[in-house]
Structures are given as C-alpha cells and as structure tokens.
Amino acid sequence: MIQAHAVRLFTERGYDATTVTDVAEAAGVSPMTLYRHFPTKEDLVLIDQDQRLAAERIAASSAAQPLVRRIGNALIDSATTLTGDRHGGDLTANEQFLLARLQLMTSTPALRAKHLDNHYVLQQTIVDALGGDATDPDTAFRVQAAASACLAALHTALVRWAEDDGRTELPDLIAKALAAAFGDDIVSIS
Missing domain, CATH: 1.10.10.60 (Homeodomain-like)
Incomplete structure (x- = not known):
C-alpha cells in the first residue's frame, strides 16, 4: 500500500x-x-519480491533443458503471473502498477543505477536457482553468462513495454526478445 x-x-x-x-x-x-x-x-x-517467482519457476524446470530455455521460460512465466492474462484488453491493475514503476525507473536518473542493482540481484537469484554457485568455475561461468544474456533480453523487452505504454503484452515481448537473441526454438511457451 x-x-x-x-x-x-x-x-x-x-x-x-x-x-x-x-x-x-x-x-x-x-x-x-x-x-x-x-x-x-x-x-x-524498486523494491519487489518478483525475483522469487523466477527462482521458483527455474527450480521447477527440467535440468535436462538448456540453461537459456529454463531461464527464458521462467522469465515469461513470471511476467504472466505478475501481469495477469488480459488477451489484448485493458491493462490489469498489476500491469498498470508495474508499468508506472518501470516508466519511473527508466525516466528518472536517480533510479537508473538502483534499477541496475536490481538486475544484479535477479541475476544472482537465477544463478542460485540453477546451482551456479557450484565449485566448478566453468559451470558457474556458463550459468552466469546464460542468466546475464537472458536478463539483457528481458531488459530490452521491459524498455519496449514502457515505451509503448503496455499496449503489447509483456510476456509476448519477453518471448520475442529472447527469440531475437537466441532463436525461435529456445523459448517454449508452456
């Protein structure tokens, strides 16, 4: 409140x-x-508890899937949970709130650096959910690189969503950004 x-x-x-x-x-x-x-x-x-949603989705995903698919699907599923499922209608109350927060974050210089800090927290949450704190440095590096790359695609989708005042559904934009970065077959909408 x-x-x-x-x-x-x-x-x-x-x-x-x-x-x-x-x-x-x-x-x-x-x-x-x-x-x-x-x-x-x-x-x-900037404070939110949305990182736990992505971590829960990742933890529930199959370890046999590629890292980028696990992360990407978790980001899409989390966005669907956070925004609701409006199918082209008016913005839900959650979407309006998220959109207002995002527009403040991207338009206010004092918030941009803190917003980047939040991305680092989300990246670490994703890495932890994937077991990226493993003792094998190569495995840890692969997990960190996959999480970082997916978050770059997420950021691109979030900025576009803010710029178009939420007219496109956020999960769809995230899927498009991930597909642009990794190919159409990397994201499987579930």
Missing part, C-alpha cells in the same frame, strides 16, 4: 518533487514506519 501511494505520487508530481514525508502522509503512516519497510526513497519504486 505504501509503495502504491509512492508510485502514484511520483507519477503525478515527479520523483524529485515528492518527498518521503509526502508519501508517508498519503499512506497514513509515519515516516519511521515507511523507512522500516523502505530504507531509501529509491526503494519505494
């Missing part, structure tokens, strides 16, 4: 023009309560 108020205020007033106190007042909490949940102003936009 705090984060929803923050994103709304940042979108309406601008990120730099909105204070943490403004957000706390809008959410009906004290600034101290807000800081307990969101240690920095940037965290009001």
Whole structure:
C-alpha cells in the first residue's frame, strides 16, 4: 500500500518533487514506519519480491533443458503471473502498477543505477536457482553468462513495454526478445 501511494505520487508530481514525508502522509503512516519497510526513497519504486517467482519457476524446470530455455521460460512465466492474462484488453491493475514503476525507473536518473542493482540481484537469484554457485568455475561461468544474456533480453523487452505504454503484452515481448537473441526454438511457451 505504501509503495502504491509512492508510485502514484511520483507519477503525478515527479520523483524529485515528492518527498518521503509526502508519501508517508498519503499512506497514513509515519515516516519511521515507511523507512522500516523502505530504507531509501529509491526503494519505494524498486523494491519487489518478483525475483522469487523466477527462482521458483527455474527450480521447477527440467535440468535436462538448456540453461537459456529454463531461464527464458521462467522469465515469461513470471511476467504472466505478475501481469495477469488480459488477451489484448485493458491493462490489469498489476500491469498498470508495474508499468508506472518501470516508466519511473527508466525516466528518472536517480533510479537508473538502483534499477541496475536490481538486475544484479535477479541475476544472482537465477544463478542460485540453477546451482551456479557450484565449485566448478566453468559451470558457474556458463550459468552466469546464460542468466546475464537472458536478463539483457528481458531488459530490452521491459524498455519496449514502457515505451509503448503496455499496449503489447509483456510476456509476448519477453518471448520475442529472447527469440531475437537466441532463436525461435529456445523459448517454449508452456
């Protein structure tokens, strides 16, 4: 609820023009309560628990599949879970919230670096889910490279989604970006 108020205020007033106190007042909490949940102003936009979805999907996938397929399908499945399944209709409430957050992240210089930090966290989450902390350095490198490459395709899809105001369904954009990077047969929509 705090984060929803923050994103709304940042979108309406601008990120730099909105204070943490403004957000706390809008959410009906004290600034101290807000800081307990969101240690920095940037965290009001960027903190999410979406990484666990990708990790769960990867852990449930077959280890016999290529790494890129496991990661790519997990990213697509996670996006489907997060955005809902609208099939060309109006944006769902979750999509509207995610889109507003993403547009803030890409348009606000103060948030871009922190957004990149979130990608590193997601990459490590993916690596951990794939057992990339293995003692074999070559295996660990392959897992890190596959995760990084898939996240680059994800980033491209997210930027396009933000630029077109969410008109294209996010899972479809992610699948297209992955197919462009790795070939049409690498992603199998399940």
